[in-house]
Amino acid sequence: MSNQGKSVAKASAEHVYDSGLAVIPADAIKDPGLEPHRVRMTDKSEKHEKAAVRQVAALFILSFLGSAFAIYAYYAFPIVEDLGSVRNNTLFLGLGITLGLLGIGIGAVHWAKTLMPDAEVSEERHQARSSEADRAAAIEIIKLADQESGFSRRKLIRRSLYTALAAFPIPAIFLFADLGKDQTEHLRHTMWKSGTKLVKDPTGVPIKASDVTIGSVFHVIPEGLNEKEDKLEEKAKAAVLLVRLDPADLKEDPARKGWSYDGIVAYSKICTHVGCPVALYEQHTHHLLCPCHQSTFDVTEHCKVVFGPASRPLPQLPITVDKDGYLIAQSDFTEPVGPSFWERNN
Amino acid sequence: MSTAVKKPGFLAERANYLDERVGVAGILKEFGRKVFPDHWSFMLGEVALYSFLVLLLSGTFLTFFFQPAMTPVIYDGAFGPLKGAEMSVAYESTLNISFEVRGGLLMRQVHHWSALLFVAAAGLHMLRVFFTGAFRKPREMNWIVGVVLFVLGMAGGFTGYSLPDDLLSGNGLRIIDGMIKGVPIAGSYISSLLFGGEYPGTAIVARLYGLHILLIPALILVFIVVHLFMVVIHKHTHYSGPGRKDTNVVGYPLMPVYVAKAGGFFFIVFGVIMLVAATITINPVWNYGSYDPSPVSAGTQPDWYIGWADGALRLAPSHLETYWFGYTWSWNILLPIIVLLVFLVLVGAYPFIEKWVTGDEREHHVLDRPRNAPTRTAIGAAGVTFYAVLWAGAATDLLATNFRLSLNQVLTTMQILLIVAPFIAFFVTKRICLSLQRKDQAIVLHGRETGRIVRMPHGEYIEVHEPLDKYEMWKLVDFKDYKPTLARPNAEGKITVSARLRAAVSRFYFEDRIAPVTAGELAAAHSHGHEEHAAIEAPKAEKAPAKKAAAKKPAAKKASAKK
Numbered sequence: 058m059s060n061q062g063k064s065v066a067k068a069s070a071e072h073v074y075d076s077g078l079a080v081i082p083a084d085a086i087k088d089p090g091l092e093p094h095r096v097r098m099t100d101k102s103e104k105h106e107k108a109a110v111r112q113v114a115a116l117f118i119l120s121f122l123g124s125a126f127a128i129y130a131y132y133a134f135p136i137v138e139d140l141g142s143v144r145n146n147t148l149f150l151g152l153g154i155t156l157g158l159l160g161i162g163i164g165a166v167h168w169a170k171t172l173m174p175d176a177e178v179s180e181e182r183h184q185a186r187s188s189e190a191d192r193a194a195a196i197e198i199i200k201l202a203d204q205e206s207g208f209s210r211r212k213l214i215r216r217s218l219y220t221a222l223a224a225f226p227i228p229a230i231f232l233f234a235d236l237g238k239d240q241t242e243h244l245r246h247t248m249w250k251s252g253t254k255l256v257k258d259p260t261g262v263p264i265k266a267s268d269v270t271i272g273s274v275f276h277v278i279p280e281g282l283n284e285k286e287d288k289l290e291e292k293a294k295a296a297v298l299l300v301r302l303d304p305a306d307l308k309e310d311p312a313r314k315g316w317s318y319d320g321i322v323a324y325s326k327i328c329t330h331v332g333c334p335v336a337l338y339e340q341h342t343h344h345l346l347c348p349c350h351q352s353t354f355d356v357t358e359h360c361k362v363v364f365g366p367a368s369r370p371l372p373q374l375p376i377t378v379d380k381d382g383y384l385i386a387q388s389d390f391t392e393p394v395g396p397s398f399w400e401r402n403n
Numbered sequence: 404m405s406t407a408v409k410k411p412g413f414l415a416e417r418a419n420y421l422d423e424r425v426g427v428a429g430i431l432k433e434f435g436r437k438v439f440p441d442h443w444s445f446m447l448g449e450v451a452l453y454s455f456l457v458l459l460l461s462g463t464f465l466t467f468f469f470q471p472a473m474t475p476v477i478y479d480g481a482f483g484p485l486k487g488a489e490m491s492v493a494y495e496s497t498l499n500i501s502f503e504v505r506g507g508l509l510m511r512q513v514h515h516w517s518a519l520l521f522v523a524a525a526g527l528h529m530l531r532v533f534f535t536g537a538f539r540k541p542r543e544m545n546w547i548v549g550v551v552l553f554v555l556g557m558a559g560g561f562t563g564y565s566l567p568d569d570l571l572s573g574n575g576l577r578i579i580d581g582m583i584k585g586v587p588i589a590g591s592y593i594s595s596l597l598f599g600g601e602y603p604g605t606a607i608v609a610r611l612y613g614l615h616i617l618l619i620p621a622l623i624l625v626f627i628v629v630h631l632f633m634v635v636i637h638k639h640t641h642y643s644g645p646g647r648k649d650t651n652v653v654g655y656p657l658m659p660v661y662v663a664k665a666g667g668f669f670f671i672v673f674g675v676i677m678l679v680a681a682t683i684t685i686n687p688v689w690n691y692g693s694y695d696p697s698p699v700s701a702g703t704q705p706d707w708y709i710g711w712a713d714g715a716l717r718l719a720p721s722h723l724e725t726y727w728f729g730y731t732w733s734w735n736i737l738l739p740i741i742v743l744l745v746f747l748v749l750v751g752a753y754p755f756i757e758k759w760v761t762g763d764e765r766e767h768h769v770l771d772r773p774r775n776a777p778t779r780t781a782i783g784a785a786g787v788t789f790y791a792v793l794w795a796g797a798a799t800d801l802l803a804t805n806f807r808l809s810l811n812q813v814l815t816t817m818q819i820l821l822i823v824a825p826f827i828a829f830f831v832t833k834r835i836c837l838s839l840q841r842k843d844q845a846i847v848l849h850g851r852e853t854g855r856i857v858r859m860p861h862g863e864y865i866e867v868h869e870p871l872d873k874y875e876m877w878k879l880v881d882f883k884d885y886k887p888t889l890a891r892p893n894a895e896g897k898i899t900v901s902a903r904l905r906a907a908v909s910r911f912y913f914e915d916r917i918a919p920v921t922a923g924e925l926a927a928a929h930s931h932g933h934e935e936h937a938a939i940e941a942p943k944a945e946k947a948p949a950k951k952a953a954a955k956k957p958a959a960k961k962a963s964a965k966k
Contacts, residue, residue: 077762151681165667331581
């Protein structure tokens, strides 16, 4: 029934390949050959043919009109103060061009389908493999080249060439060194210092502890950030979320007892997963949620991870108040903020 | 042509000029009547190619206006709500393209929509190639080129939508920065090199711009040229059908039919993109505001083709980080990256795996119907399901809010589905394929059900089956069939591990198999039902003239002629 594993013999002079696990049945049903061609209406009826010609021409003319309309629309729908004009400009210019393009496209395809011959033709394929003579000739050329250059014979040249080739791309790697400085040290520090006022983001207004009611949230930056030259870089590390809870809800670690002020706690806003701002606060669960990958942190327990792909709690900023009652930082964060990095070593 | 005595016309003179300089007649003789098979699924790759051309055209327009600089400026343009806001030059120039250049917003939308279409069409094209087995010898290398093109498409898309320096794209870059930092040893160095120091820095937009408008499109172009060059060398595959063999190609000639069809199709693709761009807003960066590391909008989503990568990040379980040897190993980032890379490598390696199993060295130019390669189709379905769950994983928050579900439960469900769903998809798909094959087999052997019930003289009722005509039948029996192998000893009489493995994998592939119907089986089936046939077809012959005149089907004619 099957000559599994054996080769298929072909009538042509083409190379005979191993058919592997293929089953070649001895009494397969025979290929009946190409189906007889079905004549289209446009082939046998002059009326239909002429109609098709008119349709194709109409589509091309429609395309011409569309392109003309696009030029008209460019001037007829200028962009003025009113933002609705942007929409009209986009819409009518776009529709004109659309008509110009679709008219050509549909017309050409319609032409091909109705008026050009639709009888399928068959063309021979040949195996990609070159003829035996060509393969022999190619091998001969390689051998000759090897012999003439002495590539195989002259080991010294060959090996020194390999050495040179291995070394030449390496300077290119060094060229990239000046793309940026090593920042691992900068990743460990932020703008926060002892005594830095907590101010509102983005206005820079200082926050009085008495203004922070229970349950409220403040987006906070260090005072003076807006005046910094590299303020985006600093903000990308120093952004903080300030929340006031009922002190009874806080389950504070004794070691961090003094880091909060009367139920007010401040945590880094930069997610410890990949660095999105953890901007969503759910009041009744006291959870902070990162909108990018849904890492969830529990504010009552030092922002430990309760859900999502993050691994580490959000770093806490130790805070207190100054003599005027404004919230200030006791120090910088005690650990690097934001996503983990290789040298972080927690 | 018919007027050989006349002076050569304008075109003939130009053609002669070209031929005498570059030998254009020879090229035309070689390629002018090249045959291309016709099928709608062959147009998916064309859509990808044409949307790439639209990307080049619209992208060039955008470069005339876009300024890839992160220098801060105070906005004083046409868009009122942002007047007086501080932003980067890149964002400002994007707003200017949208609100001050006529047709600027249109071109931005054409560019973005065609980028989405490019990756989508390339992906669907890959699926078509996979499920029809078009990657088999001699096209394995072209499959790899295609996988590379798909990845380059994603890279082109990501570097592109990061350029406007708006809040959404900035957060996308922040995620990339976080991922890079999680890479062992070199992560923090690569991050600071890429961003020119600390994130976000002032260099990244200009650097991505260089990649986006030069390096990536150049690479895509080179790989497209290689891709199409190989298509010309191999000639296009065709679906199985009467007269279609591994040694020929059946279709229409390039000139004039394919010049008109494919050329026209370019205009259709361009036209549809233009229509969508003219009517549907995409990436309204003016709503997001300029980039600021502190705010973020809820429900942030990347462009669709990055979704599966974002989903992989989201589905990683909590607390995966470890601290070994004094360093931080961020498995919550590494694991998703490894999963994505392994998936891509498996996709790229699939043709070689299948060839190792079948051991089939022959060239294959007739495509498989997916049902006729049940295990491959099932593997493909499992892969698609895996990708789809990752992709849906990027929308856990939106699924939860829109359907009022618990976010945590949605995510946990996705994590389970990521592991379980591919197995279900595999099993279900394989069974469906085998059932469809059995259905085909039954149709070949017993003909099509006609719904005509005939009462036999002795009172039995029988449904009349109409035999297939030979062309229809050929479509159902023309497929390659493989049989599992046993682990055989090699020349030294040893059964190697690889032989055992191959035997096991071949069983996995081909244990459940349905062979194409042979001529002998067909004859046997016909003679088996002969008595019934004779009984049924006698009365049928009487009724036939009236019925057949109306139906006029070649199949029906043949059936009555045989009798």
